[in-house]
Amino acid sequence: MHKTTASPTPTHCPYCALQCGMGLAPDPGRDGGLAVVERAFPVNRGALCGKGRTATEVLSSRVRLTEPLIRTHATGKLEPATWEEALDRIAEGLSRTRAEHGPDAVGVFGGGGLTNEKAYGLGKFARVVLGTSQIDYNGRFCMSSAAAAHQRAFGLDRGLPFPLEDIPRTGCVILVGSNLAETMPPALRYLTELRENGGRLIVVDPRRTRTAEQADLHLAPRPGTDLALALGLLHLVVAEGRTDEAFIGERTSGWEEARAGAMAHWPELVERITGVSVPELREAVRLFCAPEHAMVLTARGPEQQSKGTDTVGAWINLVLATGRAGRPLSGYGCLTGQGNGQGGREHGQKADQLPGYRKLTDPAARAHVAGVWGVDPESLPGPGRSAYELLDALGGDVKSLLLMGSNPVVSAPRAAHIEGRLRSLDFLAVADVVLSETAELADVVLPVTQWAEETGTTTNLEGRVLLRRRAITPPAGVRTDLFVLHELAARLGVEKGFPTDPEEVFEELRRASAGGPADYSGITYRRLAEEDGVFWPCPAEAASGDGGGDGEDSALDAAPDDPAAELAGEPSAERLGNSAAELAGGRVEFASTSAHPGTPRLFLDRFATEDGRARFVPVTHRAAAEEPDAEYPVLLTTGRVVAQYQSGTQTRRVAELNAAAPGPFVELHPQLAERIGVADGEEVTVVSRRGTAVAPAKVTRSIRPDTVFMPFHWAGEGRANTLTHPALDPVSRMPEFKVCAVRLERTAPAEAA
Ligand SMILES: Nc1nc2c(c(=O)[nH]1)N[C@H]1C(S)=C(S)[C@@H](COP(=O)(O)OP(=O)(O)OC[C@H]3O[C@@H](n4cnc5c(=O)[nH]c(N)nc54)[C@H](O)[C@@H]3O)O[C@H]1N2
Ligand SMILES: Nc1nc2c(c(=O)[nH]1)N[C@H]1C(S)=C(S)[C@@H](COP(=O)(O)OP(=O)(O)OC[C@H]3O[C@@H](n4cnc5c(=O)[nH]c(N)nc54)[C@H](O)[C@@H]3O)O[C@H]1N2
Ligand code: SF4
Ligand SMILES: [Mo]
Numbered sequence: 126m127h128k129t130t131a132s133p134t135p136t137h138c139p140y141c142a143l144q145c146g147m148g149l150a151p152d153p154g155r156d157g158g159l160a161v162v163e164r165a166f167p168v169n170r171g172a173l174c175g176k177g178r179t180a181t182e183v184l185s186s187r188v189r190l191t192e193p194l195i196r197t198h199a200t201g202k203l204e205p206a207t208w209e210e211a212l213d214r215i216a217e218g219l220s221r222t223r224a225e226h227g228p229d230a231v232g233v234f235g236g237g238g239l240t241n242e243k244a245y246g247l248g249k250f251a252r253v254v255l256g257t258s259q260i261d262y263n264g265r266f267c268m269s270s271a272a273a274a275h276q277r278a279f280g281l282d283r284g285l286p287f288p289l290e291d292i293p294r295t296g297c298v299i300l301v302g303s304n305l306a307e308t309m310p311p312a313l314r315y316l317t318e319l320r321e322n323g324g325r326l327i328v329v330d331p332r333r334t335r336t337a338e339q340a341d342l343h344l345a346p347r348p349g350t351d352l353a354l355a356l357g358l359l360h361l362v363v364a365e366g367r368t369d370e371a372f373i374g375e376r377t378s379g380w381e382e383a384r385a386g387a388m389a390h391w392p393e394l395v396e397r398i399t400g401v402s403v404p405e406l407r408e409a410v411r412l413f414c415a416p417e418h419a420m421v422l423t424a425r426g427p428e429q430q431s432k433g434t435d436t437v438g439a440w441i442n443l444v445l446a447t448g449r450a451g452r453p454l455s456g457y458g459c460l461t462g463q464g465n466g467q468g469g470r471e472h473g474q475k476a477d478q479l480p481g482y483r484k485l486t487d488p489a490a491r492a493h494v495a496g497v498w499g500v501d502p503e504s505l506p507g508p509g510r511s512a513y514e515l516l517d518a519l520g521g522d523v524k525s526l527l528l529m530g531s532n533p534v535v536s537a538p539r540a541a542h543i544e545g546r547l548r549s550l551d552f553l554a555v556a557d558v559v560l561s562e563t564a565e566l567a568d569v570v571l572p573v574t575q576w577a578e579e580t581g582t583t584t585n586l587e588g589r590v591l592l593r594r595r596a597i598t599p600p601a602g603v604r605t606d607l608f609v610l611h612e613l614a615a616r617l618g619v620e621k622g623f624p625t626d627p628e629e630v631f632e633e634l635r636r637a638s639a640g641g642p643a644d645y646s647g648i649t650y651r652r653l654a655e656e657d658g659v660f661w662p663c664p665a666e667a668a669s670g671d672g673g674g675d676g677e678d679s680a681l682d683a684a685p686d687d688p689a690a691e692l693a694g695e696p697s698a699e700r701l702g703n704s705a706a707e708l709a710g711g712r713v714e715f716a717s718t719s720a721h722p723g724t725p726r727l728f729l730d731r732f733a734t735e736d737g738r739a740r741f742v743p744v745t746h747r748a749a750a751e752e753p754d755a756e757y758p759v760l761l762t763t764g765r766v767v768a769q770y771q772s773g774t775q776t777r778r779v780a781e782l783n784a785a786a787p788g789p790f791v792e793l794h795p796q797l798a799e800r801i802g803v804a805d806g807e808e809v810t811v812v813s814r815r816g817t818a819v820a821p822a823k824v825t826r827s828i829r830p831d832t833v834f835m836p837f838h839w840a841g842e843g844r845a846n847t848l849t850h851p852a853l854d855p856v857s858r859m860p861e862f863k864v865c866a867v868r869l870e871r872t873a874p875a876e877a878a
Pocket of ligand 3: 138139140141142143144145169172173174175176177178308309310311
């Protein structure tokens with residue numbers, strides 16, 4: 126049974142990017158050994174969704190892995206093994222591939238749910254120990270288009286350049302393709318308060334979701350047409366003389382070309398492309414332009430498209446043309462998704478990236494990070510393939526894979542094909558907390574600790590770095606991901622540089638990030654323990670206030686009075702692990718170590734581009750990779766339901782959540798249901814050029830008649846990703862999860878059984 130601490134440990138939810146604060150109190154009578162208790166935390170103000178409330182159930186040994194598994198030659202099955210055997214086997218598998226086919230034949234796949242320390246460790250492991258360029262992660266499926274658009278327009282990618290608390294005080298929010306009410310329920314309050322304060326909410330979603338129901342105006346475009354929609358709104362802004370010429374002149378570049386792109390998208394054309402009427406377009410422009418302040422927020426709807434980067438760029442153009450960026454209570458933001466969706470994209474598990482959001486192709490960045498790692502910059506590989514391209518190359522020139530924190534058998538586009546690629550590997554190792562569908566295919570499965578059993582930091586959707594604390598002792602057979610990296614590194618000949626203490630890893634991450642765009646060098650575990658998180662950039666030395674991330678790396682090295690440095694070497698558990706006295710009520714009696722307050726709001730004085738100006742991007746609308754035709758006449762879009770999380774490995778193991786969302790379904794309009802002859806609840810077969818899925822019909826007027834929706838949380842015959850199209854955005858390499866063409870058939874009764 127679990128050993129517990131004496132009083133509630135203040136920590137954060139294991140799931141989404143809101144990273145709600147919660148307390149964990151020992152409760153030996155409960156499955157998992159901990160009870161979730163309320164904790165005052167500014168982001169969620171005590172509120173939690175059902176997933177967060179029930180998260181401790183996944184700690185139970187009944188549902189999770191508690192010993193390593195190795196596939197034996199004799200039975201072909203996964204059988205229990207010792208840690209020594211499992212780690213030896215992985216080291217052997219990876220080194221054999223490397224010896225026979227070179228370092229780039231070994232792939233690494235990470236996840237945006239991994240803590241900053243793990244993401245950092247994984248990227249370093251790939252580059253320093255394996256010497257491979259072939260590393261990427263599931264965040265590529267999540268927010269990479271918004272990240273790319275951010276970089277292009279603002280020179281920096283932090284999902285939200287302002288805290289959530291600014292939302293209720295702005296005048297109008299256009300929320301594009303976010304079903305916040307289901308995907309981040311406690312955050313819905315910010316929108317409710319916006320409206321209570323007299324602000325307006327416009328929701329853009331092909332479905333009338335619970336979120337859209339809250340809106341003053343709901344625009345329901347055809348999936349895949351947000352780019353045209355944003356251009357049409359900008360066209361009207363120009364035509365109605367609502368541009369902010371002073372702002373455009375002083376703080377932006379590239380307006381003339383962007384303007385020309387918008388002028389080619391006159392309202393009637395946009396109505397034809399999107400299905401949103403001209404009066405609705407005009408109303409949206411009126412609501413958006415009337416108040417002094419306004420925001421555009423996007424999520425996966427417009428981003429998970431093969432033109433996601435341009436689509437987000439078009440929304441940013443609208444924000445810039447109306448002067449709604451780089452000043453308080455206004456701006457563009459992306460609502461990142463995974464628990465560490467922000468931090469996970471900053472510290473080097475991305476194919477083209479080094480820690481601190483540095484570029485792998487930048488010689489200065491390579492020199493800096495190689496210095497921290499104690500290696501020759503020349504030894505660092507160059508950029509590798511993006512997530513889908515990496516998965517697609519498995520069994521081809523990538524022969525072995527180490528996977529941590531993702532379940533692509535369920536979550537990758539064109540999943541049956543990717544499942545086949547995974548099966549064709551010479552060697553697959555998976556570290557997970559449960560036996561996921563991907564772990565089931567592995568040669569070696571490592572059972573690792575989870576959120577409440579280990580300490581680490583995450584960075585939430587606001588760019589707020591948080592301390593997620595250990596609250597309970599893990600079961601005897603599991604180890605941390607950091608232990609896995611440490612042990613594998615040692616077996617592959619790198620004895621030093623992969624500590625198992627998360628705080629030690631974070632101390633190195635601070636130095637590696639110092640001076641980079643995502644500068645964490647002024648953040649310490651101690652600060653995180655006493656503050657409600659710290660927004661990056663936070664350089665070690667107090668900056669002059671522009672938040673420009675100009676901290677010197679030497680600042681950290683040359684800080685003898687830095688208490689963190691003095692304490693280095695002490696076992697972390699004594700300060701942070703689960704010392705009840707210290708952690709009770711979040712009171713940790715240490716002084717702060719850095720004067721820099723962190724940067725809740727970016728771009729107020731200048732944008733992070735070379736000339737300080739935001740860049741308009743010239744964009745024009747283009748079709749989805751696969752448009753409906755006679756054979757596949759219906760549009761499929763995919764997404765989430767409130768009670769399940771991602772590929773479902775964790776939430777499908779919680780009874781209460783399964784009762785609320787027991788399985789896949791196909792949401793369709795009564796007109797479409799009638800046309801194919803299915804009633805609500807009857808099985809329907811959905812066919813795309815990639816494959817076939819079967820699930821019960823959910824007939825509802827809340828969706829467009831030309832579109833069906835499937836959640837992607839389940840494996841098996843109801844797996845939505847059997848159907849999805851792997852077309853990639855040319856800039857971000859984000860797959861087109863939100864649009865493909867399908868045909869619907871009534872499932873024959875025999876088949877349905
Ligand atoms: N319950 C729950 N919450 C979660 C998660 C989860 O799995 N379950 N996952 C977390 C993660 S990683 C993420 S990324 C976020 C995602 O959070 P969201 O982006 O809110 O989630 P989705 O359901 O993928 O997509 C949002 C909406 O986009 C709409 N949509 C579909 N196609 C289009 C289109 O072409 N244009 C527009 N404008 N809208 C479209 C869908 O109808 C859907 O309502 O949620 C996080 N929170
Ligand atoms: N059709 C369709 N497909 C989609 C999407 C969509 O909207 N539509 N959305 C995409 C998006 S936005 C995302 S983010 C992806 C997510 O899809 P996945 O990448 O599959 O994400 P998860 O299901 O969260 O998988 C995380 C796995 O890691 C395990 N895990 C959790 N914490 C840890 C840890 O600390 N260490 C280790 N080693 N393992 C851990 C979990 O148990 C789980 O098995 O799906 C994408 N796929
Ligand atoms: S909204 Fe997200 S972070 Fe908050 S409790 Fe739910 S899953 Fe956890
Ligand atoms: Mo995501």
